[in-house]
Amino acid sequence: MAYSEKLIDHYENPRNIGSLDKNSEDVGTGLVGAPACGDVMKLQIKVGPDGLIEDAKFKTFGCGSAIASSSLVTEWVKGKTIDEAETIKNTDIAKHLALPPVKIHCSVLAEDAIKAAIADYRAKLSVKKDESKEAAE
Amino acid sequence: MNAFNQIRRNDQPIYLDYQATTPMDPRVLEAMMPYFTYKFGNAHSRSHSYGWEAEEGVEKARAQIAKLIGADEKEVIYTSGATESNNLAIKGVADFYKDRRNHIVTTVTEHKCVLDTCRHLEQEGFTVTYLPVQKNGLIDLDVLREAVTDKTVVVSIMAVNNEIGVIQPLAEIGKICRAKGAFFHTDAAQAVGKIPLDVEAMNIDLMSISGHKIYGPKGIGALYVRRKPRVRLAAMIHGGGQERGFRSGTLPTPLCVGIGEACEIAMKEMDAEAKRLTKLRDRMLKGLNAKLTEIYVNGDLEHRIPGNLNISFAHVEGESLMMGIKGLSVSSGSACTSASLEPSYVLRALGVEVEMAHTSLRIGLGRFTTEQEVDTAVAELVHHVTKLREMSPLWEMSQEGIDIKSIEWAAH
Numbered sequence: 145m146a147y148s149e150k151l152i153d154h155y156e157n158p159r160n161i162g163s164l165d166k167n168s169e170d171v172g173t174g175l176v177g178a179p180a181c182g183d184v185m186k187l188q189i190k191v192g193p194d195g196l197i198e199d200a201k202f203k204t205f206g207c208g209s210a211i212a213s214s215s216l217v218t219e220w221v222k223g224k225t226i227d228e229a230e231t232i233k234n235t236d237i238a239k240h241l242a243l244p245p246v247k248i249h250c251s252v253l254a255e256d257a258i259k260a261a262i263a264d265y266r267a268k269l270s271v272k273k274d275e276s277k278e279a280a281e
Numbered sequence: 282m283n284a285f286n287q288i289r290r291n292d293q294p295i296y297l298d299y300q301a302t303t304p305m306d307p308r309v310l311e312a313m314m315p316y317f318t319y320k321f322g323n324a325h326s327r328s329h330s331y332g333w334e335a336e337e338g339v340e341k342a343r344a345q346i347a348k349l350i351g352a353d354e355k356e357v358i359y360t361s362g363a364t365e366s367n368n369l370a371i372k373g374v375a376d377f378y379k380d381r382r383n384h385i386v387t388t389v390t391e392h393k394c395v396l397d398t399c400r401h402l403e404q405e406g407f408t409v410t411y412l413p414v415q416k417n418g419l420i421d422l423d424v425l426r427e428a429v430t431d432k433t434v435v436v437s438i439m440a441v442n443n444e445i446g447v448i449q450p451l452a453e454i455g456k457i458c459r460a461k462g463a464f465f466h467t468d469a470a471q472a473v474g475k476i477p478l479d480v481e482a483m484n485i486d487l488m489s490i491s492g493h494k495i496y497g498p499k500g501i502g503a504l505y506v507r508r509k510p511r512v513r514l515a516a517m518i519h520g521g522g523q524e525r526g527f528r529s530g531t532l533p534t535p536l537c538v539g540i541g542e543a544c545e546i547a548m549k550e551m552d553a554e555a556k557r558l559t560k561l562r563d564r565m566l567k568g569l570n571a572k573l574t575e576i577y578v579n580g581d582l583e584h585r586i587p588g589n590l591n592i593s594f595a596h597v598e599g600e601s602l603m604m605g606i607k608g609l610s611v612s613s614g615s616a617c618t619s620a621s622l623e624p625s626y627v628l629r630a631l632g633v634e635v636e637m638a639h640t641s642l643r644i645g646l647g648r649f650t651t652e653q654e655v656d657t658a659v660a661e662l663v664h665h666v667t668k669l670r671e672m673s674p675l676w677e678m679s680q681e682g683i684d685i686k687s688i689e690w691a692a693h
């Protein structure tokens with residue numbers, strides 16, 4: 145299969161591989177996909193006190209398109225607020241990497257991974273708020 | 282000097298996909314050349330020397346094919362390849378004997394051209410039994426014995442599997458078929474020239490042969506059709522009645538000469554080549570095992586042709602691995618490399634988990650593979666498997682001792 149230069153670059157030089165402390169309060173973790181389907185993505189975001197995503201890391205089991213899609217989104221989310229990051233669409237990822245039609249699901253998975261990481265972060269945040277409210281009362 | 286250097290350019294990747302196809306042996310090409318040029322006659326022309334010359338080439342080649350499988354030359358007919366041979370054997374026999382017998386036995390790991398032919402015959406009203414295989418890829422002879430009945434017209438079981446290289450117990454299968462009066466057809470595309478085959482000793486009634494899997498040309502194959510006791514076939518291609526009426530059409534003389542020469546070379550070199558390839562395969566496996574953990578060979582290692590390895594590299598998806606090992610040409614059982622997005626049905630039939638099927642590579646070694654190429658391949662595989670595992674969340678979990686099966690994955 146012929147892939148775009150951008151895709152191959154992300155596959156060969158993936159950005160932001162690694163893991164953040166999933167137990168940390170300011171880290172949101174998304175784990176999506178399934179081994180049986182041939183792709184699993186773990187995407188993590190670290191949100192600073194100013195509400196901006198200051199770091200993002202990923203690990204992906206999957207084809208070259210899946211690796212490239214997740215590498216790309218870690219670049220895109222950095223410096224964004226979580227509300228902004230949430231607006232990233234799979235179609236933007238697919239377009240940027242020129243994914244062939246049979247690989248569109250990789251970009252869908254990358255979008256799901258961001259959403260899952262944000263949801264995890266928000267859940268932690270609301271627990272924290274509840275706790276601080278209780279403490280105030 | 283490596284004969285392959287005459288064909289392979291230095292900028293091409295190392296070819297490790299010998300089950301897909303093989304390069305033509307330069308000696309085969311040499312034998313064919315006159316038939317492309319001055320010996321261009323139609324082998325069926327009876328009235329002049331051009332025809333006689335071509336006929337001589339075609340008949341010599343027929344004898345070369347027959348000799349390799351212990352057959353008589355009158356029992357070999359030319360086809361366009363193993364796919365046509367398989368179609369003709371199974372459909373031909375089924376159609377001819379349909380008034381008496383309407384049952385076919387085959388296995389779930391056959392090549393698509395056998396499975397699809399059987400599906401077609403099911404629609405025509407035949408009953409087909411698809412035998413399962415054991416974990417090692419081999420059929421259970423007791424299961425076969427029970428499946429064959431007095432209504433079974435043909436048992437079609439491949440000699441060597443194209444993905445995992447395992448060798449089925451042909452002689453035992455032949456014995457069972459003969460006892461029940463069913464014909465035994467074997468798709469031997471991956472076996473001919475690689476392991477000793479004898480249609481008499483193995484009670485084989487029909488055998489499919491491919492040219493391009495044995496360092497011969499593409500576009501030519503053969504079908505062995507037993508004469509004693511006679512196996513009858515309904516023809517699929519009608520016309521001038523060539524090839525005993527089984528397969529009409531002017532023979533492609535250069536291709537016939539090519540497959541014949543390929544058989545002759547294979548016969549002479551089989552033993553030495555098998556030893557050489559076994560050594561190379563062991564070297565590759567040893568090299569990989571020395572540097573990588575959690576790699577698994579799919580299919581039986583003992584009952585296997587020397588030139589095949591099928592390995593699952595746990596937690597590394599096959600297509601991404603192939604993207605990395607750019608200097609190597611191999612194939613994968615991963616879904617991502619197939620148009621259907623389904624992982625290999627052969628590996629699934631062995632009971633290999635879907636997630637492991639996604640991580641498999643088929644590595645095929647052959648006549649022009651060198652020790653140096655094997656060493657380069659090992660180094661490249663080790664490098665990229667290690668790199669991809671470092672970015673695999675499944676590898677991370679497995680290193681942390683998390684059971685991947687305990688996680689509730691959302692199917693997508």
